[in-house]
Amino acid sequence: xxxxxxxxxxxxxxxxxxxxxxxxxxxxxxxxxxxxxxxxxxxxxxxxxxxxxxxxxxxxxxxxxxxxxxxxxxxxxxxxxxxxxxxxxxxxxxxxxxxxxxxxxxxxxxxxxxxxxxxxxxxxxxxxxxxxxxxxxxxxxxxxxxxxxxxxxxxxxxxxxxxxxxxxxxxxxxxxxxxxxxxxxxxxxxxxxxxxxxxxxxxxxxxxxxxxxxxxxxxxxxxxxxxxxxxxxxxxxxxxxxxxxxxxxxxxxxxxxxxxxxxxxxxxxxxxxxxxxxxxxxxxxxxxxxxxxxxxxxxxxxxxxxxxxxxxxxxxxxxxxxxxxxxxxxxxxxxxxxxxxxxxxxxxxxxxxxxxxxxxxxxxxxxxxxxx
Amino acid sequence: xxxxxxxxxxxxxxxxxxxxxxxxxxxxxxxxxxxxxxxxxxxxxxxxxxxxxxxxxxxxxxxxxxxxxxxxxxxxxxxxxxxxxxxxxxxxxxxxxxxxxxxxxxxxxxxxxxxxxxxxxxxxxxxxxxxxxxxxxxxxxxxxxxxxxxxxxxxxxxxxxxxxxxxxxxxxxxxxxxxxxxxxxxxxxxxxxxxxxxxxxxxxxxxxxxxxxxxxxxxxxxxxxxxxxxxxxxxxxxxxxxxxxxxxxxxxxxxxxxxxxxxxxxxxxxxxxxxxxxxxxxxxxxxxxxxxxxxxxxxxxxxxxxxxxxxxxxxxxxxxxxxxxxxxxxxxxxxxxxxxxxxxxxxxxxxxxxxxxxxxxxxxxxxxxxxx
Numbered sequence: 001x002x003x004x005x006x007x008x009x010x011x012x013x014x015x016x017x018x019x020x021x022x023x024x025x026x027x028x029x030x031x032x033x034x035x036x037x038x039x040x041x042x043x044x045x046x047x048x049x050x051x052x053x054x055x056x057x058x059x060x061x062x063x064x065x066x067x068x069x070x071x072x073x074x075x076x077x078x079x080x081x082x083x084x085x086x087x088x089x090x091x092x093x094x095x096x097x098x099x100x101x102x103x104x105x106x107x108x109x110x111x112x113x114x115x116x117x118x119x120x121x122x123x124x125x126x127x128x129x130x131x132x133x134x135x136x137x138x139x140x141x142x143x144x145x146x147x148x149x150x151x152x153x154x155x156x157x158x159x160x161x162x163x164x165x166x167x168x169x170x171x172x173x174x175x176x177x178x179x180x181x182x183x184x185x186x187x188x189x190x191x192x193x194x195x196x197x198x199x200x201x202x203x204x205x206x207x208x209x210x211x212x213x214x215x216x217x218x219x220x221x222x223x224x225x226x227x228x229x230x231x232x233x234x235x236x237x238x239x240x241x242x243x244x245x246x247x248x249x250x251x252x253x254x255x256x257x258x259x260x261x262x263x264x265x266x267x268x269x270x271x272x273x274x275x276x277x278x279x280x281x282x283x284x285x286x287x288x289x290x291x292x293x294x295x296x297x298x299x300x301x302x303x304x305x306x307x308x309x310x311x312x313x314x315x316x317x318x319x320x321x322x323x324x325x326x327x328x329x330x331x332x333x334x335x336x337x338x339x340x341x342x343x344x345x346x347x348x349x350x351x352x353x354x355x356x357x358x359x360x361x362x363x364x365x366x367x368x369x370x371x372x
Numbered sequence: 373x374x375x376x377x378x379x380x381x382x383x384x385x386x387x388x389x390x391x392x393x394x395x396x397x398x399x400x401x402x403x404x405x406x407x408x409x410x411x412x413x414x415x416x417x418x419x420x421x422x423x424x425x426x427x428x429x430x431x432x433x434x435x436x437x438x439x440x441x442x443x444x445x446x447x448x449x450x451x452x453x454x455x456x457x458x459x460x461x462x463x464x465x466x467x468x469x470x471x472x473x474x475x476x477x478x479x480x481x482x483x484x485x486x487x488x489x490x491x492x493x494x495x496x497x498x499x500x501x502x503x504x505x506x507x508x509x510x511x512x513x514x515x516x517x518x519x520x521x522x523x524x525x526x527x528x529x530x531x532x533x534x535x536x537x538x539x540x541x542x543x544x545x546x547x548x549x550x551x552x553x554x555x556x557x558x559x560x561x562x563x564x565x566x567x568x569x570x571x572x573x574x575x576x577x578x579x580x581x582x583x584x585x586x587x588x589x590x591x592x593x594x595x596x597x598x599x600x601x602x603x604x605x606x607x608x609x610x611x612x613x614x615x616x617x618x619x620x621x622x623x624x625x626x627x628x629x630x631x632x633x634x635x636x637x638x639x640x641x642x643x644x645x646x647x648x649x650x651x652x653x654x655x656x657x658x659x660x661x662x663x664x665x666x667x668x669x670x671x672x673x674x675x676x677x678x679x680x681x682x683x684x685x686x687x688x689x690x691x692x693x694x695x696x697x698x699x700x701x702x703x704x705x706x707x708x709x710x711x712x713x714x715x716x717x718x719x720x721x722x723x724x725x726x727x728x729x730x731x732x733x734x735x736x737x738x739x740x741x742x743x744x
Contacts, residue, residue, distance in 0.1 A: 035699040042687070042703055065670060065695040072671050073691050081687055298437060299444050315414070315453055319445050323437040327407040330702045331414055 001136075001182040001214050003246050007356045011238065011265040014355040017246055019085045019135045020180045022052060026246065026267040027351055029258065029344045030055045030087055031275065036070070036080045038341070039275050040334035043081040048311055049342040050349075052084045053135070055270045058128050059091035059098075062118075063111050067131035075133025085135040087270070090125045092141040092186070093219070093251065102142045104159065122163040123170045130178050136215070139167040141186040143220040153190045156220075157199040160188045164203050164213075172211045184248060186219040191229040193236045200240035216241050217248040218266075222257075231260050238265040255284055255347055255371075259364055262351050274344045278336035281325055284343040288371035292336065297322040310342035311335075373508075373554040373586050375618050379728045383610065383637040386727040389618055391457045391507045392552045394424060398618065398639040399723055401630065401716045402427045402459055403647065408442070408452045410713070411647050412706035415453040420683055421714040422721075425457040425507070427642040430500050431466035434490075435483050439503035447505025457507040459642070462497045464513040464558070465591070465623065474514045476531065494535040495542045502550050508587070511539040513558040515592040525562045528592075529571040532560045536575050536585075544583045556620060558591040563601040565608045572612035588613050589620040590638075594629075603632050610637040627656055627719055627743070631736055634723050646716045650708035653697055656715040660743035664708065669694040682714035683707075 002018040015026040031038045031046070034057045038046060046054065056076060061067060073079040076086045095102065100109030106121035122140045129137035142159040144152050164185045171183050185203040189195030206212060218237050221230050234249060241247050248268035249261045258269055274284065283290040285305035292304075303313035304321065312321075312335040324332035347367075354363035374390040387398040403410045403418070406429045410418060418426065428448060433439060445451040448458045467474065472481035478493035494512045501509035514531040516524050536557045543555050557575040561567030578584060590609050593602050606621060613619050620640035621633045630641055646656065655662040657677035664676075675685035676693065684693075684707040696704035719739075726735030 035695070035701060036692075037696055037699070037701050037703050040702050040706075042707065044687070060699075064698060065691075069671055069691070069695075073673060073689065079689075079692055079695075081692070298441055301445060315416070317445065317451075319437075319441070320408075320451055320453070323407070323441075323451075324409055326436060327409070327432075329407055329409045330412050330705055331409050333702055334412075334706065335414065 003215070003244065005243065007358070009355045009358045009360040010263075012262050012351070012355045012360045013265055013267055014352045015246065015267055017267075019053070019182070022085045022135075024052045024085065025349075025352055027258075027262045027348045028053060028268050029348045030268065030270040031341050031344075032270055032272045033080075034060050035064070036061060036076055038337065039279065040330065040337045041341075043083065045311075045334070045338055046082060046084065049338060050345050051341065053087060054082060054084065055087050055089065056132070056134075057091075057094065058088045058125055058132070058138075059094035061088075061132060062091070062128050063113055067128040071131035071133075077133065086132070087136040088129050088132055088134040088138065089250070090129075090138040090140045090186075091120050092138075092143060095120065096143050096145075102159065104162070106140065106163075107142075122166040126167060126170055126174070126183075130174070130181060134181055136182050136184055138217065139164050139183065139185050141188060141219055143188055143223070144190060146190050146220075146223050146225045148190060150192070153188075153192055153195050156190075157188050157195050157202075160186060160199065161202045161206075165206055165208075168206050168208045168211060168213065172208045175211070182214040184215040184217050185213040186217045186250070187237055187241070188220045189237075190220060191225050191233045193233070196233060196237045197240055200237055204240065204242055213245070215246040215248060217250050219250045221249070222252045230257075231264065234261055234264045234266065241265075255344070255367075258344070258347060259351065259367055262348070262355075263360070263364060269348075274340035275337045278340040279333045283336060284340050286370055292318070292322055292325045292332075294322070304339050305343070308339065308342065308346075310339050312339040312342075375587070375616065377615065379730070381727045381730045381732040382635075384634050384723070384727045384732045385637055385639055386724045387618070387639055389639075391425070391554070394457045394507075396424045396457065397721075397724055399630075399634045399720045400425060400640050401720045402640065402642040403713050403716075404642055404644045405452070406432050407436070408433060408448055410709065411651065412702065412709045413713075415455065417683075417706070417710055418454060418456065421710060422717050423456060423713065425459060426454060427459050427461065428504070428506075429463075429466065430460045430497055430504070430510075431463035433460075433504060434463070434500050435485055439500040443503035443505075449505065458504070459508040460501050460504055460506040460510065461622070462501075462510040462512045462558075463492050464510075464515060467492065468515050468517075474531065476534070478512065478535075479514075494538040498539060498542055498546070498555075502546070502553060506553055508554050508556055510589065511536050511555065511557050513560060513591055515560055515595070516562060518562050518592075518595050518597040520562060522564070525560075525564055525567050528562075529560050529567050529574075532558060532571065533574045533578075537578055537580075540578050540580045540583060540585065544580045547583070554586040556587040556589050557585040558589045558622070559609055559613070560592045561609075562592060563597050563605045565605070568605060568609045569612055572609055576612065576614055585617070587618040587620060589622050591622045593621065594624045602629075603636065606633055606636045606638065613637075627716070627739075630716070630719060631723065631739055634720070634727075635732070635736060641720075646712035647709045650712040651705045655708060656712050658742055664690070664694055664697045664704075666694070676708075676711050677715070680711065680714065680718075682711050684711040684714075
């Protein structure tokens with residue numbers, strides 16, 4: 001993996017991430033395909049909206065179809081047909097959100113499918129991600145809900161660092177056979193600036209036989225804290241993240257969150273929001289959010305967004321999409337998801353362009369003006 | 373509308389149906405898009421599988437979004453983006469299957485959406501279909517479940533003829549403004565050969581100011597009767613249907629039913645089976661049915677059908693589709709529906725080719741040999 005910083009505009013960054021012959025321009029948004037599939041879409045839809053990297057979930061794919069199945073099908077790319085890159089999370093977030101129990105060695109959890117018992121260790125989640133042939137593997141981390149006690153937050157960052165160290169050692173020892181599988185660590189610490197600093201510094205300083213992490217993520221945000229606390233946490237955490245490596249803000253967020261994250265130096269984002277909101281009837285447009293349920297759209301022959309060049313806007317009216325939504329047609333889910341993902345990818349493309357021209361501040365102002 | 377019989381092979385027919393500059397080769401299968409949308413697909417998917425004519429439901433579109441909405445959006449073609457032809461049913465079947473009450477003047481029913489009360493007359497369903505701008509409109513008919521009493525069957529065919537006469541008069545009087553909206557009558561009579569004969573003859577003989585129906589359908593089959601009774605009914609009903617006009621078997625059926633219908637002189641079919649079965653996990657292939665749930669497909673890198681040239685078979689493995697089905701991904705529904713519809717359309721294309729070469733009998737034998 002090669003990461004090159006092309007431009008800076010105050011804290012905002014534009015870069016180039018080269019992953020196994022796939023060039024990804026940052027800042028980038030990664031659509032979420034939990035089960036190796038973006039809901040409603042296939043790899044051609046992704047190519048058409050210009051998605052170069054997507055996220056898949058280690059926890060879900062381990063349980064079904066199982067990582068050995070995907071290994072035998074030559075990895076996620078061949079399995080799904082998606083020729084871009086895959087980032088896979090570690091399962092830490094699912095363990096957190098689906099009731100898993102962490103201890104010093106790993107996380108025990110029950111399958112949400114059949115109730116069977118499983119135990120994830122830092123090494124095990126890497127083995128799974130080797131089987132998936134992820135381009136970017138995330139280490140197992142221990143995250144906490146917010147607000148939480150200082151004690152629990154300290155335990156979380158210590159455990160996350162311990163697991164990250166074990167992950168780095170394990171990956172260093174296995175690197176020969178897994179040269180194309182890059183590894184990112186995850187900074188924890190809630191919205192506590194001191195804990196974030198400790199977590200970031202200790203992960204950034206980890207080194208085993210000359211090997212360190214390929215990138216760093218900020219985890220444990222968008223889990224119940226105030227928006228401003230999230231933005232502040234991003235701001236004081238990025239200070240301790242190396243300039244030369246990609247910075248990934250996990251599970252975030254709204255279009256506004258992307259703008260604010262980029263403004264504070266984030267390079268990579270993922271979130272279910274564009275696809276989930278599409279399915280639930282919320283459309284993102286250049287002039288703000290549009291509810292597809294709105295009765296005023298029933299006979300509206302305009303596209304969702306007249307400024308949009310996506311497949312859906314080029315071919316379908318608000319009237320037809322309003323009807324498909326009200327009729328619970330799955331075709332609506334595909335078409336609206338294509339639009340919302342295209343919107344997110346256009347947003348980060350626009351942000352990158354602005355950073356390259358050192359005009360991100362006016363881009364950000366214009367963005368808020370248009371959607372207000 | 374122009375219908376030209378190109379070839380006959382015993383009772384099987386190959387024809388050309390010209391509808392508002394759209395050329396449809398018969399025998400043809402029409403995918404069902406109840407709500408002006410084939411579940412999971414859009415008009416480009418339909419173009420890619422070669423669908424030239426699809427079915428939409430008068431009852432459903434009248435209730436939602438309402439035919440006036442579609443009229444204001446310039447009809448079904450513009451509303452949905454589908455550039456082929458639309459056949460719309462009359463609502464008679466929905467009235468039958470959703471508990472409507474027929475009397476001499478029409479059918480009263482309650483909306484399945486909000487319980488509101490409605491009344492369909494022969495004239496009203498044509499007005500709705502004018503608003504939809506259907507290429508082929510079906511007249512309101514009174515169909516019966518099977519088995520049923522002789523008395524109810526006689527009532528059904530008499531009422532169906534009365535309504536057909538009213539429909540023909542109404543359409544003749546409105547024809548000037550609706551030149552592109554063709555009209556088909558529906559033969560009823562259960563599996564009673566005498567009733568079918570009476571129904572067919574009286575509808576075929578209807579004439580108002582020199583106008584007769586553009587085509588004839590066999591309705592009221594595949595509603596609980598034995599397969600052989602259905603095939604026999606098709607056989608003795610087609611005898612009384614004019615050679616020079618298209619013959620449409622409504623709501624039928626399996627691939628075997630299509631072969632048997634074509635064998636007995638049917639030109640047009642529609643059925644939810646290819647799409648509904650796809651969604652439920654049954655895949656039609658050149659070697660018979662395949663259950664996508666089958667555990668043996670988990671690591672099967674082959675396409676659904678190696679003989680198939682559809683989008684799904686060219687791009688996706690059984691392994692991935694098995695996983696998407698098990699994960700309840702809507703992408704599976706689209707991909708499997710594309711395959712099954714492509715299979716149905718290839719089947720009728722193959723049948724037509726065989727009829728043109730006067731080899732339908734061997735085509736039929738080969739079909740059964742392959743799937744057994």
